[in-house]
Every structure is written in structure tokens, then in C-alpha cells.
Amino acid sequence: MCGIVGHVGPLNSINPAGAPGSGRSLEVLLDGLSRLEYRGYDSAGIALVRPDDGERLTVVKAAGKLDNLRAALDEAGPAPATAGIGHTRWATHGGPTTENAHPHRAGTLAVVHNGIIENFRALRAEVEEAGRTLLSATDTEVVAHLLDLDFSARLAAGEAGTVGPDAAAALLVESMRAVTDRLEGTFALLAVTELAPGAIIAARRSSPLVIGLGEGENFLGSDVAAFVAFTTHAAEVDDDQVLLLTADAVTVWDAAGNVVTPNTWEVSWDASAAVKGGYETFMDKEIHDQPTAVADTLLGRVNDRGELVLDEMRIDPAVLRSIDKIIVVACGTAAYAGHVAKYAIEHWCRIPVEIELAHEFRYRDPIVSEKTLTVAISQSGETMDTIHAVRHAREQGSRALAIVNTYGSTIAREADAVLYTHAGPEVAVASTKAFISQITACYLLGLYLAQLRGNKWPDEVADYLENLGKMPAKIERLLAEQEDMVRELGEQLADQTSFLFLGRHVGYPVALEGALKLKEVAYVHAEGFAAGELKHGPIALVEEGLPVFVIVPTPRRPVLHDKVISNIQEVRARGARTIVIAEEGDEAVTPFADTVIRIPAAPTLMWPLLTVVPLQIFAAALAKARGLDVDQPRNLAKSVTVE
């Protein structure tokens, strides 16, 4: 939650003929913020520093979306800057007002922050006692003043007026260390001071922060999207590290104060992957990215001998053979992907799989041992609840495998092994392609374990892989054939106030996901149920005209299929409007369906990769018909980095 971005270019840069990267901090920050806006959009702001004699530190901020900040900047017309920091906010401490927007200014410096400072009340009292007047309700402003108090004291201890920019930057590094040592909670903090206009000082604990390494300029961001338009060379930041960035150097100190060399990598996403590419919304674009997301997640997983290989699987095969339980920890859509995984992995590997919402996991004293494999699923790799669940599982001796989309993210780095989904950047808050690629990665994991543990013969694994390989084309065809009809349906039903989603077996998590999509983008009451559960209570909700989506399993599995047909009849008999998602050629559904959405045939366990697609399209269409912003739904942020 919250996105932060930093840029520092050369000091000689203000003149237009300056070095590359010169004077363009504002441009970089606005580009970065527009790419990070999915992390929070309650307010936005920037602080710019420049080395000349005029106004050396400029802070501009505005409540609401980034466009409001752009308008405020047009009015303020700030001069070109050598360094700057920016922030897009998802409010925690204090409402979404301009006063509470970041950056927060204190003395000569300005600060942006992602995270929550848990001991901020005591620190606020201390700062006020020191004579500071706070203008906002935020924990961040307290940190800005603590930093400035410490920094001012260090400056005063030197010879008055003789501290040059380099010395000022070095002193602010010391202040950052001293202040962050006192903070409880989570933070990624960036600070600039007008006394060091060619520097950004930063620190991190449990909130995401990555470095972008440029040519004669350097960057910071909550994730690589912040700077991917300018550099694809990135470096990791670990917990409790303090950083000093200048145009041509990045210095990183560890918790003990030693200079360390960060791990670096090349970002494989290019900036164009994070633009709408002709679609009306990111959600539309990402729905259409899904065939590629599945194909890319499957890419390069089979060796010359036809065996499934997971190169990233750094867990000893002997350990994987010995595990007697898998616990999936995840939140929201990622947890529903885990729910699908349970059906596949238990069936293929005969290992019990439990699904835990990550935020419940560590508080209920779960039974975890060295024989447990914990699988953490997360698009962002930064969901705080999931990070804590991974840490808790590892403390109990479990190995943790991460299924993550974002390279270099905290969960990817803390887990024992990572299976990357290759969905590319997902910008819309509502997860679509991440869900589908997470399920795909779970299938790969299940098949890999089945191969390793001898639960499936090589030709059986090869058959499943062949079927998986056909899924991208099937999703493509489904989009081509059904999208218009499903969109129209969404528009027709835009005035409905309640929806039910029913499914059995792997259709059940898809029903949950269909309901979540509608809730989060269209703000409509929607519930997903296991179809068999209906008669145990939820059927009381059914009344004349209530739209009920039913995901029908293939008729090739008559035990499941026939039961779901009975469930459709039960709700229809009570007046429901039935919208049935069924396999092509399944005519048994026709008499009981008001609308049928036809899906290409696929193996039962792989059915979610197809059946969820119309539910995503429907939610987006209905939300748009209601005039809503589907990419940035109210109250939400893409990445939930607070507990």
C-alpha cells in the first residue's frame, strides 16, 4: 500500500545542456507515480530539490488521484530539479487529505513513507515536547521531525555554516540510522534535504523498496514499475539497510553499519507491458493478457527428456519426497488460486493440502513441522500478512516455496525457493492474469511433486503438460467467442443489487473469485458458495429475478455434472435468473438456463483457467456500466503491505 519513487540525477544538470538524466526528476517521479498509482490513490505528492540559490526544496501535494497533483504542479510550476521523491498514498494514519499527503516537510528536509510506525504516539509526544508543531495526523510527519531534530543536532555539532552537500548527506545517513533504530513497525522511507541537493537517503524494514541503477542517475521505487521506463537494472534492498543514492553511486549499509553490495538483476518487464495498449482499462488489457500469461508461466519447463523441470526449485528433492503436508498461505484472489491447487495437488500427489488465509495462519498455532511444505502465493510478493505467514512457517521448521509474480519481492527473497509466475506487471487492483498464472504455477508444482515422488508415470505427467499447453489457445478462443455477449450481460444487469455464484469441486473457488471480482470493482453484494451448501442455508437468499451464476462441470464427470444440474433447478424453481457457464455441447443445461456461456472443453482440474474468464469480463462490464473506475476501486490498494 502506498507507492514511493525517488530519482537523483547529476548536480550540473539544471542547465539544459547538462548530463543525461539531468534536471528531469519531476518527469521521472510523475512517470513512476502513474505506474505505482495502483498501490494507493487517496492522495499524491512530490518533493524536489535543486542546488541553486532560489527555492531549493519544493513540496507539492494534492488529495485524490494523481491528476489532482498534476493540476497542482501546473499551477506551482516547479523549476527543474536534481533530485526528488514522490508518493501515492493509501491512507492509514489520518484521512485522505492534502495535509496528510506525503511528502512531509520538517526543517530542511522532506520525507515519504510506506508502512506503519506502531510507536508513533509516543514519538509524536516527544516531537511536540521538542517544540515542533505537526500539521498532519500521520505517523510519517513524526518521522520527518525526528529526522530533522537529529539532523539539525548533528549539523550544529559541526562548524556552523561549513557543512557542504556531501557532509550533509553523510550526516543525514547517520540520522536515518539513528531514527529508524527507534521506529517500531514497517517502513520504506526516502528523505531529501536542500542541504544535499544531489542525494536521496533511504531506509527499509518490511516494506518494499528496490533500487534502479541508471547511467549517471539512480532511482528508488516500491517496485520496479516505478523506474522501468528509465532503467531495467535493479538492485535489492534488505531489511534494516540504510542507503545513500547520488547520481553516480549507490551506497548501502547493513544493520551493523557495514557497507554491503546489493544483489542486482535485470528486469524482464518492459515499460510497455505496464500501459493499457489500446484497451479502455488495465483490467480489460490484463484479461486479454491471460493467454500469454499462462503460456509464459509454462515456458521452458520441460527438458530434452520430456521431464518437467523447475529450475528455481532450490529445495532438496529428498526433503520434497519426505513432506507429509502442504499448507498454502495467501490472501484474497491468491488464496482462491491456492484453493484450486488443493484439488489438483491432492489428486495428483496424494499429499494433504490445507488452505490458510495468511492473516489467520500464525494466530491459530498451526501444526507445522519440517515435513510441512508451506506454499505462499502472492502476485506482489509484498502482502504483509503473507510475509508474516512465511516467516512463522519457517520458524517452525517448514520449507517455504513462494509462487510470486514480482521478481526481487520480499516473499520471493525470504522463501526457500521461488516459482515465478510470468504474468508481467498487473496494474489493475482487481487480480485477473495473476490468478490464472498462479493456478498454472500450482499445476506445475503439483505435477513436479507427482513426478518426483512417483505418484504419476512420466507419460501421465507429459499428458497433463500437453493439456496445459493447450490452455492459452482455449482462453484466446473463449475471449473471441464469448466476450461481447458477456459484456452485454454485464451492462443489462447493471442495476441488480445482489448476485450469487455457485460451483462444485474446482468450480467452488471460481465461484468465490467471481463474487470477489464483482464486489471489488462494482461494489455490488455478491456471494460465492459451494453448490452443495446451498440447501444448508444460502438458498433462503434466492428470490424472484436474483441472478445466479452456476459453473457446471463437464458432462464427462457425470457425478459432479448431474448434481450441479439439480442445483440449477433448485434455484430456478425459486425464481432465480440462471446464468450458466457450461462446456460446449453440454445440452443438458439448456432447459434450466436463462443464459448459457459456452466454454471450450478441458480436463476438469484445468477448468478454472477458462471458467473464471467470463466472470472477470462480467464484473468489469457491470462496473463500467455503473460508471465506476474498474482499475482503481474505492478503498482498495493493489498491494496490501500493512497487517
Ligand code: M6R
Ligand atoms: O499481491 P497478492 O497476490 O499477495 O495480493 C493478495 C490479495 O490482496 C489480492 O489477490 C486481492 O484479493 C485482489 N485485489 C483481488 O482482486
